[in-house]
Amino acid sequence: AQKVTQAQTEISVVEKEDVTLDCVYETRDTTYYLFWYKQPPSGELVFLIRRNSFDEQNEISGRYSWNFQKSTSSFNFTITASQVVDSAVYFCALSELSAGGTSYGKLTFGQGTILTVHP
């Protein structure tokens, strides 16, 4: 069975600090997809990134960066120079593939990490 673990339940930082959210996953699939979603206080789920298991290139998008390491089954998310607007719950998720090798978005989510950025 697939499993996603976000060991950090809550993180509190002061504005402008860098913060890394950890994500460790378990899967028997050789091909899979990893996601990060943000849930701000308003409650909606905001897509941040999708990563294919066969592409280990790290990605940077503005203040956000993601470190995918297949060898350690980790997909960590770093926010550089955090801002108050980054305060949210962040979810890491892993997709399940059908017998035909496609993913219909059956995601296994981690427990979520509550990030609070103080001014």
Added chain:
Amino acid sequence: NAGVTQTPKFQVLKTGQSMTLQCAQDMNHEYMSWYRQDPGMGLRLIHYSVGAGITDQGEVPNGYNVSRSTTEDFPLRLLSAAPSQTSVYFCASSYRPIRQTNEKLFFGSGTQLSVL
């Protein structure tokens, strides 16, 4: 283009009552699903559908029914509500198998359900 629309946003039920959570998408998405979100447990898949007339169970299907008579709609039915079904429910959709494109799940804004 409204995306994924869920109704109602809030609902209070008494134990044993039945109700239907509505989900509609106007993006012609083939895939739709329902998740529930509980504190400390992330989101868990209840039921999903890969197209009209096709549904299947997810991780936590007990107590819920679904049907998919059209591409646009995917209602979630609680037949006899229980306090354990107090949760926030999210509907999600995507256009095609995620592997084939850089597709992602589009989520609705959620329904907060309380069962007393």
